[in-house]
Amino acid sequence: MDNRTPILEVKHLCKHFYQGKSVMKAVDDVSFHVYKGETFGLVGESGCGKTTTGRTIIRLYGATSGEVWFNGNRIDGKLNKEETKAVTSKMQMIFQDPVASLNPRMTVEEIISEGAKINKIFATEEELKANVHKMLELVGLTAEHATRYPHEFSGGQRQRICIARALITKPDLVIADEPISALDVSIQAQVLNLMNKLRKELGLTILFIAHDLSVVKYFSERIAVMNRGRIVEMASSDLLYDNPVHPYTKSLLSAIPIPNPLLEKKRERFDYDPSIHQYDEQNQPKMIEIEPGHLVSMSDREYAAYLGAKK
Amino acid sequence: MERILEVKDLHIHFNAFAGAVKAIRGVSFHLNKGETLAIVGESGSGKSVTTKAVTRILPDNAVIDNGEITYKGMDLLAMTEKEFNNIRGNEIGLIFQDPLSALDPVMKIGKQITETLILKQKMPKKEAEARALELMKAVGIPNAEQRFHEYPFQFSGGMRQRIVIAIALASNPQLLICDEPTTALDVTIQSQILELIKKIQKERNLSVIFITHDLGVVANMADRVDVMYAGKIVEEGTVEDIFYDPKHPYTWSLLASMPNLDTKGGDELMVIPGTPPNMLYPPKGDAFAPRNHYAMKIDFDREPPMFKVSDTHYAATWLLHPDAPKVEMPAHLKHRIELQLKEAEKYNG
Ligand SMILES: Nc1ncnc2c1ncn2[C@@H]1O[C@H](COP(=O)(O)OP(=O)(O)O)[C@@H](O)[C@H]1O
Ligand SMILES: Nc1ncnc2c1ncn2[C@@H]1O[C@H](COP(=O)(O)OP(=O)(O)O)[C@@H](O)[C@H]1O
Ligand code: SF4
Ligand SMILES: [Mg+2]
Ligand SMILES: [Mg+2]
Numbered sequence: 188m189d190n191r192t193p194i195l196e197v198k199h200l201c202k203h204f205y206q207g208k209s210v211m212k213a214v215d216d217v218s219f220h221v222y223k224g225e226t227f228g229l230v231g232e233s234g235c236g237k238t239t240t241g242r243t244i245i246r247l248y249g250a251t252s253g254e255v256w257f258n259g260n261r262i263d264g265k266l267n268k269e270e271t272k273a274v275t276s277k278m279q280m281i282f283q284d285p286v287a288s289l290n291p292r293m294t295v296e297e298i299i300s301e302g303a304k305i306n307k308i309f310a311t312e313e314e315l316k317a318n319v320h321k322m323l324e325l326v327g328l329t330a331e332h333a334t335r336y337p338h339e340f341s342g343g344q345r346q347r348i349c350i351a352r353a354l355i356t357k358p359d360l361v362i363a364d365e366p367i368s369a370l371d372v373s374i375q376a377q378v379l380n381l382m383n384k385l386r387k388e389l390g391l392t393i394l395f396i397a398h399d400l401s402v403v404k405y406f407s408e409r410i411a412v413m414n415r416g417r418i419v420e421m422a423s424s425d426l427l428y429d430n431p432v433h434p435y436t437k438s439l440l441s442a443i444p445i446p447n448p449l450l451e452k453k454r455e456r457f458d459y460d461p462s463i464h465q466y467d468e469q470n471q472p473k474m475i476e477i478e479p480g481h482l483v484s485m486s487d488r489e490y491a492a493y494l495g496a497k498k
Numbered sequence: 499m500e501r502i503l504e505v506k507d508l509h510i511h512f513n514a515f516a517g518a519v520k521a522i523r524g525v526s527f528h529l530n531k532g533e534t535l536a537i538v539g540e541s542g543s544g545k546s547v548t549t550k551a552v553t554r555i556l557p558d559n560a561v562i563d564n565g566e567i568t569y570k571g572m573d574l575l576a577m578t579e580k581e582f583n584n585i586r587g588n589e590i591g592l593i594f595q596d597p598l599s600a601l602d603p604v605m606k607i608g609k610q611i612t613e614t615l616i617l618k619q620k621m622p623k624k625e626a627e628a629r630a631l632e633l634m635k636a637v638g639i640p641n642a643e644q645r646f647h648e649y650p651f652q653f654s655g656g657m658r659q660r661i662v663i664a665i666a667l668a669s670n671p672q673l674l675i676c677d678e679p680t681t682a683l684d685v686t687i688q689s690q691i692l693e694l695i696k697k698i699q700k701e702r703n704l705s706v707i708f709i710t711h712d713l714g715v716v717a718n719m720a721d722r723v724d725v726m727y728a729g730k731i732v733e734e735g736t737v738e739d740i741f742y743d744p745k746h747p748y749t750w751s752l753l754a755s756m757p758n759l760d761t762k763g764g765d766e767l768m769v770i771p772g773t774p775p776n777m778l779y780p781p782k783g784d785a786f787a788p789r790n791h792y793a794m795k796i797d798f799d800r801e802p803p804m805f806k807v808s809d810t811h812y813a814a815t816w817l818l819h820p821d822a823p824k825v826e827m828p829a830h831l832k833h834r835i836e837l838q839l840k841e842a843e844k845y846n847g
Binding site: 232233341343371372373374375376377379380383398399400401402404405406438439441442443444445446447448449450451452453454456458459 | 540541542684685686687688689690692693711712713714715716717718720737738741751752753755756757758766767768769770771773774838839841842843845846
């Protein structure tokens with residue numbers, strides 16, 4: 188195992204939504220941890236529970252069960268004022284839709300300073316203002332942008348504003364929920380480069396949520412693949428790409444079109460059929476470490492078959 | 499090769515509150531029978547407007563200032579609405595990004611396909627129903643008999659797109675126009691829909707225009723590619739020309755700007771600085787010049803014509819002018835292409 192300190196530990200987290208008699212198990216027994224300074228990718232198709240996972244970690248939703256540990260403290264459940272502040276200022280989220288997540292009636296300065304104000308991060312107004320300007324420059328905007336309103340900015344610039352707002356409280360962990368999905372292709376690369384730069388310069392820890400595995404692979408050291416509320420495979424990005432084991436991961440990898448026509452036109456596709464597992468009471472899946480740092484959701488029977496096939 | 503469609507020097511503007519939006523500024527391309535032409539470009543570059551012009555479904559505030567659209571030798575723009583309706587209904591199938599907008603939310607799925615057949619193919623009801631069921635099976639709807647009687651909201655996004663494809667096929671089209679048909683779908687569903695479109699195309703020898711901003715999808719689908727930027731086609735070629743021997747700096751940036759599964763973590767991505775131009779005030783000269791590392795003085799004054807690279811390959815950049823300084827594609831793109839060719843060779847054995 189790794190002997191780095193985890194900054195975030197998620198243990199058997201469940202978030203179920205109840206609608207009348209039906210239950211939506213959006214997050215169902217999810218466990219993972221994120222080390223200080225790393226970028227951890229959470230990838231899966233829409234509806235698999237990525238956003239719910241992020242929102243439950245940052246306490247926008249109450250957990251149904253399970254535990255969330257942040258900087259060594261348990262943060263799910265009731266917290267006192269002091270503890271709440273430690274979470275709200277040290278953990279920040281960047282959302283997919285930079286248009287919907289900015290209040291149109293607030294200036295850029297008001298938007299960026301709001302979180303710092305609530306958490307009383309800076310002693311004086313001047314210090315706050317100076318930091319807003321510093322953040323704007325950090326994300327590639329200028330101090331002159333401070334007095335403007337969100338509608339005066341393009342999608343890519345708005346996402347920069349969201350990033351500035353998230354960074355002003357000097358967070359230890361940033362949860363980025365599909366931060367580039369809503370942006371144009373050429374703008375996506377600009378925002379990715381910015382996040383890369385910030386990660387290096389500020390030593391940020393990032394939980395990077397996305398549905399695009401090529402972007403996640405580029406950006407993350409370790410990746411968890413999610414399907415129907417559960418993590419099915421977790422490994423370093425190279426291991427996951429070179430040696431995918433779970434049939435869902437294989438199917439996801441094979442489905443991503445590669446911009447290389449002579450290769451792409453010949454590639455083989457795998458469909459994932461969940462019924463092949465034939466899980467039953469005696470034969471339930473659990474996370475099994477098949478090689479150092481590579482965990483796959485498998486039943487004992489599947490693991491035996493995997494070992495057999497390897498020989 | 500038989501040309502089924504030809505568009506020549508198309509200019510379109512929109513009358514908008516703020517002024518005239520010059521959306522299409524001299525677009526020419528053609529489509530050969532049985533091939534797939536991909537049109538690729540960022541949002542706002544004019545892909546949808548171009549296809550709306552071909553199918554004559556432009557909104558009322560659109561004005562065609564100039565251009566010719568010829569379909570199987572017929573001048574589409576000169577036709578009366580009635581003459582054109584016949585072609586639109588029977589020869590051209592349309593598939594859009596959002597399948598919901600193409601479906602009637604309060605009509606059962608089976609009935610929607612059946613109605614199309616009765617209306618467009620003048621089929622008797624019984625025959626139309628049987629054919630509708632056949633089409634549902636052909637596009638891969640499981641339990642088609644049962645789902646025939648369900649409403650659109652009971653279908654997932656991927657299944658709805660299959661229904662839209664079934665409706666498009668109901669009129670036995672020869673030309674299929676797909677405008678970002680998989681952009682709203684997840685990758686595993688996308689790959690199924692792409693397979694379906696390819697299968698249908700082969701079976702029926704359809705000619706396809708496929709619009710997308712995803713280069714992976716282009717690589718998968720296209721025989722030829724048109725790259726659009728700011729209302730113009732800036733490069734055209736076979737899919738191999740565009741991916742392995744690109745000539746236009748905009749194509750270079752598109753190819754180099756997104757990480758692929760081989761990009762090493764933390765590598766700086768090549769970015770196109772700035773944003774696409776505001777089409778209310780298209781810039782003088784080459785619209786890409788302000789964002790182009792390689793722009794020369796002439797680029798800010800005069801628009802480059804299409805230069806011929808080979809019989810299949812054209813690009814609108816002054817860099818191809820015989821007197822221009824020799825500028826090669828960026829080294830890391832060149833390296834990336836070499837790796838890709840090697841990998842393809844390895845895979846294809
Ligand atoms: N507030 C909610 N109430 C009920 N169901 C929800 C709610 N939020 C999400 N869901 C459901 O939970 C599942 C997971 O959603 P989400 O976490 O948004 O997935 P992702 O971000 O991976 O696309 C989906 O089926 C979604 O419809
Ligand atoms: N109804 C309209 N009124 C005004 N401008 C429009 C209208 N439809 C499209 N445009 C403009 O035309 C340009 C091209 O749009 P479009 O063809 O939809 O782009 P895309 O390449 O994303 O499909 C854009 O600048 C867009 O704003
Ligand atoms: S014509 Fe000039 S500005 Fe346009 S792409 Fe070529 S070099 Fe760049
Ligand atoms: Mg989400
Ligand atoms: Mg469009």
